[in-house]
Amino acid sequence: MEQSVEAKLKEFDVEGYTHGVRRRDRLFEIAGLIATLFVLTFLFAVSVDLLIDGWIRLKEPGFYTSFPSRFPDQAGILSAWVGTLYVMAGALFWAIVLGIPAGIYLEEYGGKGKIARIIEVNISNLAAVPSIVYGLLALGVFVYRFKFGESVLTAGLTLGLLMLPVVVVSTRESIRRIPRSIREAAYALGATRWETLVHHILPYSLGGILTGLIIGASRAIGETAPLITIGALTFIAFLPPAPWEDFIGMLKSPFTVLPIQMFNWVSRPQEEFHYNAAAAGFVLLVLAFLMNSIAFYIRFKVRRKYQW
Amino acid sequence: MTLSLGTKKAIDLVVFLFLLFMGAVSILVTFAIVWVLLVDTIRFFTHPDGGGFPTSLIRFFTEKEWTPTFYEKKIGIWPLLNGTFMIAGISMIISIPLGLLVAVYLSEYASWKVRESVKPWLDFLEAIPTVVYGYFALLFVTPILQKFFSLFSIEVQGMNALSPGIVLGVMILPFTASMVEDAFKGVPQYLREASYSLGASKLRTALFVVLPAAKSGVLSAYLLGFSRALGETMVVAVAAGMYPQITANPLEPVQTITGYIVQVALGDLPFNSFEYLSIFAAGMLLFVITLLFNSIAVYMKSKSVGY
Numbered sequence: 250m251e252q253s254v255e256a257k258l259k260e261f262d263v264e265g266y267t268h269g270v271r272r273r274d275r276l277f278e279i280a281g282l283i284a285t286l287f288v289l290t291f292l293f294a295v296s297v298d299l300l301i302d303g304w305i306r307l308k309e310p311g312f313y314t315s316f317p318s319r320f321p322d323q324a325g326i327l328s329a330w331v332g333t334l335y336v337m338a339g340a341l342f343w344a345i346v347l348g349i350p351a352g353i354y355l356e357e358y359g360g361k362g363k364i365a366r367i368i369e370v371n372i373s374n375l376a377a378v379p380s381i382v383y384g385l386l387a388l389g390v391f392v393y394r395f396k397f398g399e400s401v402l403t404a405g406l407t408l409g410l411l412m413l414p415v416v417v418v419s420t421r422e423s424i425r426r427i428p429r430s431i432r433e434a435a436y437a438l439g440a441t442r443w444e445t446l447v448h449h450i451l452p453y454s455l456g457g458i459l460t461g462l463i464i465g466a467s468r469a470i471g472e473t474a475p476l477i478t479i480g481a482l483t484f485i486a487f488l489p490p491a492p493w494e495d496f497i498g499m500l501k502s503p504f505t506v507l508p509i510q511m512f513n514w515v516s517r518p519q520e521e522f523h524y525n526a527a528a529a530g531f532v533l534l535v536l537a538f539l540m541n542s543i544a545f546y547i548r549f550k551v552r553r554k555y556q557w
Numbered sequence: 558m559t560l561s562l563g564t565k566k567a568i569d570l571v572v573f574l575f576l577l578f579m580g581a582v583s584i585l586v587t588f589a590i591v592w593v594l595l596v597d598t599i600r601f602f603t604h605p606d607g608g609g610f611p612t613s614l615i616r617f618f619t620e621k622e623w624t625p626t627f628y629e630k631k632i633g634i635w636p637l638l639n640g641t642f643m644i645a646g647i648s649m650i651i652s653i654p655l656g657l658l659v660a661v662y663l664s665e666y667a668s669w670k671v672r673e674s675v676k677p678w679l680d681f682l683e684a685i686p687t688v689v690y691g692y693f694a695l696l697f698v699t700p701i702l703q704k705f706f707s708l709f710s711i712e713v714q715g716m717n718a719l720s721p722g723i724v725l726g727v728m729i730l731p732f733t734a735s736m737v738e739d740a741f742k743g744v745p746q747y748l749r750e751a752s753y754s755l756g757a758s759k760l761r762t763a764l765f766v767v768l769p770a771a772k773s774g775v776l777s778a779y780l781l782g783f784s785r786a787l788g789e790t791m792v793v794a795v796a797a798g799m800y801p802q803i804t805a806n807p808l809e810p811v812q813t814i815t816g817y818i819v820q821v822a823l824g825d826l827p828f829n830s831f832e833y834l835s836i837f838a839a840g841m842l843l844f845v846i847t848l849l850f851n852s853i854a855v856y857m858k859s860k861s862v863g864y
Contacts, residue, residue, distance in 0.1 A: 270758045270760075270761075271758070273758070273760055274758045274759050274760045277661075277666075277759075277760045277763075278662065278666045278759075280658060280662075281658050281659065281661060281662025281663075281666055281667075282662060282666075282667075284655050284658040284659050284662065285658075285659050285662055285663065285667075285675060287655070288655070288659060288679070288682065288727060288730055288731070289675070289678055289682075291682075291727050292678060292681070292682050292685070294693075294697070295685065295689065295690070295693050295697075298693060298696075298697050299689065299692070299693075302696070346579070347579055347582050347583070350575060350576045350579035350580065351576075351579050351580040351582070351583055353576050354576035354577055354579065354580040355580060357576075358573055358576060358577070359580070364577070364580075364581075365580075367584065368580045368581065368583060368584060371583055371584050371587050372583050373855070374587065374848070374851065375583060375586060375587060377781065377784060377785075377847065377848075377851040378590065378788075378844065378847070378848075379785075379787070379788025379789070379790070379815065379843060379844075379847055380788070380790065381788065381790045381815050381818055381819075381840065381843075382590060382594075382788070382840055382843065382844050383590075384818075384822070385590075385593065385594065385818070385836065385837060385840045386586075386589055386590045386593055386594075388822070389593035389594075389596075389597060389837065390589055390593050393828050410586055413583060413586070417583070441565045441566070441568070441569045442569050442572070442573070443568055443569050443572040443573075444565075446572070464684070467684045468683075468684060470686070471684070471685070471686020471687065471688065471689070472686070472687075473686065473687065473688045473790070473791045474687075474790035474791055474794075474815065474818075474819065477819050477822050477823060478818060478819070478822045478836075479822075480822060480826065508686050508688045508791075511686075511688050511689070511692070512688050512691070512791065512794075512795065515688070515691065515692050515695065515696075515795050516795065523692075523696060526692055527692065527696075530686070530688070530689045530692050533686050533688075533689060534685065534686075534689060537681070537684045537685060537686065538681060540684070541677070541680060541681050541684050545677055545680075
């Protein structure tokens with residue numbers, strides 16, 4: 250009755266078994282490849298869908314130089330892209346002013362101290378707060394309590410805060426990559442901490458910080474929800490005053506941005522407006538693509554330039 | 558430039574204080590968020606239109622309709638929670654298996670070259686504006702679903718939960734997949750080699766050695782992904798409809814917490830009106846729920862075994 254181990258081994262089809270194992274391995278690899286390709290196809294489908302739907306508007310030069318209109322074939326994105334420009338400038342300003350110093354503090358000065366630890370946990374929590382909650386913050390605090398109104402200033406501040414975690418994290422990461430020996434060499438020559446910071450740490454980490462800023466901005470440029478919450482208007486038939494003529498007026502001016510203009514057009518029932526929405530979406534997509542490419546390029550360059 | 562040692566030390570201190578202050582601003586932001594949500598939520602629950610405090614709170618959790626903007630105000634939160642969790646759930650059904658497949662493939666199978674050429678595109682996928690995904694869900698995915706389901710003579714409404722759910726699933730995939738991949742990267746090479754040396758295949762090693770070793774990182778990635786899906790706004794605002802209802806049917810329109818906030822914010826919003834306060838109450842709930850999931854995710858990650 251009882252088979253010996255050897256007999257069992259003899260019966261066991263080693264070749265068939267390993268063949269099966271190899272095949273399953275191969276099948277799984279192909280499944281993984283297909284899944285990855287599916288995700289990339291999705292990206293491709295989104296872009297092509299927007300391009301096809303929006304082509305009729307994208308090819309019109311008037312689309313870029315006209316204000317929104319009741320007539321879909323006359324409506325354009327002039328106020329939207331100008332608004333996006335102003336709002337992003339504001340967002341970058343706040344992200345630079347608040348984010349980079351915070352990142353430097355955490356990496357260079359904070360160490361393992363208690364305050365640094367609290368700030369660190371806090372920033373990682375902020376990163377996970379849904380963007381629409383930032384919109385509620387802006388509505389409750391900036392718009393009504395600080396009386397900034399539904400303005401370029403409020404929008405820039407809101408998106409700047411939204412970008413903050415990305416900027417802080419990328420600043421920290423690029424500073425962390427600088428080896429300790431650089432700092433010690435500076436100290437050994439009698440440099441103080443801020444001299445070390447300004448002469449060495451900042452220049453060497455600038456590429457990484459810049460990459461973080463651009464990545465953060467590429468996310469912020471498409472943010473719609475927090476700006477809808479603060480009450481960005483969708484029908485703006487004028488431009489904010491140029492900052493070199495009336496800076497305060499520009500900050501206080503009502504605005505619209507590309508994603509909000511697009512949202513407005515998507516939510517309309519007439520199909521003609523959907524072409525406009527697709528065209529605006531494609532412009533956004535191109536902007537996001539350009540920003541990401543620049544960030545990718547800088548990262549690549551920096552990797553080459555500084556090899557410790 | 559010659560500065561005296563005293564001046565240098567003073568500059569050093571000023572710079573330090575400036576940096577510390579800027580770091581502390583982030584804490585201020587958190588406080589401001591919690592404060593504004595809390596204050597306006599309390600005002601919502603004490604507002605006479607809701608019936609005043611304890612009544613309003615009881616109504617919030619017992620009523621089955623959500624109509625704070627109507628003449629007859631019902632303030633039961635369940636329809637919004639229903640929509641929020643249904644869409645986030647659908648997105649996870651897409652995102653978990655697909656994301657795991659992509660992450661295992663990229664970290665265990667793909668050559669360096671494939672990985673390096675795929676990753677930038679995944680990064681870019683994360684940078685696509687969500688309103689664009691909303692457009693895609695409404696005008697590309699929904700029509701396909703309608704055609705598909707009409708084969709079985711099932712009607713899919715123009716606004717439904719399924720389409721934004723699917724699109725959200727693909728949308729959060731790069732985010733979760735890259736975190737899962739990081740978790741895999743944290744698994745030391747010697748575990749894989751030990752497995753190979755015992756004759757295990759790549760597949761067996763990936764599923765029975767690497768995946769269990771990276772378990773807490775993977776779980777934490779999916780919790781963060783789920784939390785992100787709960788708080789996503791534009792896809793659902795465009796494609797899910799504006800009809801808060803309690804339903805288990807993903808082919809019907811629903812409304813999420815975020816969708817409601819957008820709907821109300823689009824209208825004229827008098828400061829301190831009942832409608833105005835209701836978006837803060839809804840937002841507070843969203844904030845608490847996402848914070849909960851994030852905290853579990855962070856806890857999970859902290860429990861991961863160090864090798």
